Amino acid sequence: MTTDDLTRQIRDLHAEATGALAAATDAGAVEGLRHDLLGRSGRLTAILRSLSTVPARERPAIGQLANGVRGELEEAIAQRLGELGGRDLEARLEAERLDMTAPGRPVRVGHLHPLMTVERDFREIFHAFGFEVFEGPEIETDEMNFEALNIPPDHPSRDLWDTLFIAEPGSDPPVPAADGTILRTHTSPVQIRAMRALEPPIRVIMPGRCFRYDAVDASHSFEFFQVEGLVVDETTSLADLKGTLIEFARALYGRDTRTRFRPGYYPFTEPSVAFDVGCLVCGGSGCPACRRTGWMTILGAGMVHPHVLRAGGIDPDRYQGYAFGMGLDRITMLRHEIPDLRLLMAADLRFLDQFAGGR
Numbered sequence: 001m002t003t004d005d006l007t008r009q010i011r012d013l014h015a016e017a018t019g020a021l022a023a024a025t026d027a028g029a030v031e032g033l034r035h036d037l038l039g040r041s042g043r044l045t046a047i048l049r050s051l052s053t054v055p056a057r058e059r060p061a062i063g064q065l066a067n068g069v070r071g072e073l074e075e076a077i078a079q080r081l082g083e084l085g086g087r088d089l090e091a092r093l094e095a096e097r098l099d100m101t102a103p104g105r106p107v108r109v110g111h112l113h114p115l116m117t118v119e120r121d122f123r124e125i126f127h128a129f130g131f132e133v134f135e136g137p138e139i140e141t142d143e144m145n146f147e148a149l150n151i152p153p154d155h156p157s158r159d160l161w162d163t164l165f166i167a168e169p170g171s172d173p174p175v176p177a178a179d180g181t182i183l184r185t186h187t188s189p190v191q192i193r194a195m196r197a198l199e200p201p202i203r204v205i206m207p208g209r210c211f212r213y214d215a216v217d218a219s220h221s222f223e224f225f226q227v228e229g230l231v232v233d234e235t236t237s238l239a240d241l242k243g244t245l246i247e248f249a250r251a252l253y254g255r256d257t258r259t260r261f262r263p264g265y266y267p268f269t270e271p272s273v274a275f276d277v278g279c280l281v282c283g284g285s286g287c288p289a290c291r292r293t294g295w296m297t298i299l300g301a302g303m304v305h306p307h308v309l310r311a312g313g314i315d316p317d318r319y320q321g322y323a324f325g326m327g328l329d330r331i332t333m334l335r336h337e338i339p340d341l342r343l344l345m346a347a348d349l350r351f352l353d354q355f356a357g358g359r
């Protein structure tokens with residue numbers, strides 16, 4: 001190889017490498033160039049090795065040229081890496097910038113249905129009175145829903161509860177299931193379950209959904225919610241029932257709430273009472289909501305009938321108790337001035353979202 005050839009090769013390589021470096025857009029490409037040019041089998045390395053083929057007296061000049069180019073390329077590579085590194089960082093900083101001034105994105109959180117807010121209030125109030133929560137199934141048997149509650153088959157008081165029956169599988173037209181399964185018409189059967197599951201002293205509330213064969217209108221539904229209460233102990237009396245319910249009404253509606261008890265009738269209690277509070281709309285002066293009586297009935301109650309205690313496996317000669325049952329729906333409607341019961345069951349977000357703030 002002649003000295004001139006070698007000189008040209010070195011100059012060409014220098015020019016080419018300088019162009020390639022300028023064109024490299026990331027650090028990886030620059031490292032690749034370093035490897036191709038200056039690595040162990042790099043192109044400039046090969047040129048330096050071939051110095052032995054030029055005449056000895058010309059070697060120093062060419063060697064100087066080659067080493068000079070090597071030094072320049074090393075420097076240019078280092079500089080380019082520095083530039084690109086800085087640029088990479090800038091690009092990342094730009095791309096990953098957090099805009100601290102951007103408003104937060106709203107998180108959609110669910111909220112309680114207004115019926116469940118009222119139910120929770122009941123749970124809280126009775127919890128403070130020492131009651132536990134006990135729950136039973138929505139599909140019940142005729143025995144639990146009626147017979148154990150002192151309502152024999154064909155007894156006229158069954159007319160108080162228009163029942164939805166579960167159909168006998170395969171029957172057409174459908175007939176009531178032979179095993180007596182029905183949709184519970186009230187939460188009272190849970191009293192039987194609680195008495196069978198727990199030992200006295202018993203102090204429970206039993207919330208849940210109930211069903212009746214009822215035409216749907218603004219104040220009737222085939223499904224609704226009740227909360228049942230049951231206390232069984234050796235000395236439980238009607239006075240305890242009255243005290244507890246009066247305190248409950250005050251906790252729910254305020255210390256000044258007026259209350260009264262009236263005689264009532266339920267097959268599963270003896271004696272039975274209806275419990276009224278001063279009208280929640282007019283305060284007692286009389287309005288259409290209270291049919292001008294000034295009172296609203298919020299629940300039924302009484303001393304548990306001995307037959308019912310016995311059906312629950314409890315000895316009526318030793319124990320006595322009181323029970324009460326109330327609907328959640330009307331209490332919820334009164335609280336929020338909801339004019340139509342169907343709104344509570346309709347799953348319409350335009351309605352429900354108004355209760356996002358809790359009560």
Ligand code: DAH
Pocket residue numbers: 185186187188228229266268269299300301302323324325326
């Ligand atoms: N189960 C009754 C109903 O649905 C309400 C009721 C009345 C429950 C008196 C009771 C009670 O526990 O003692 O109409």
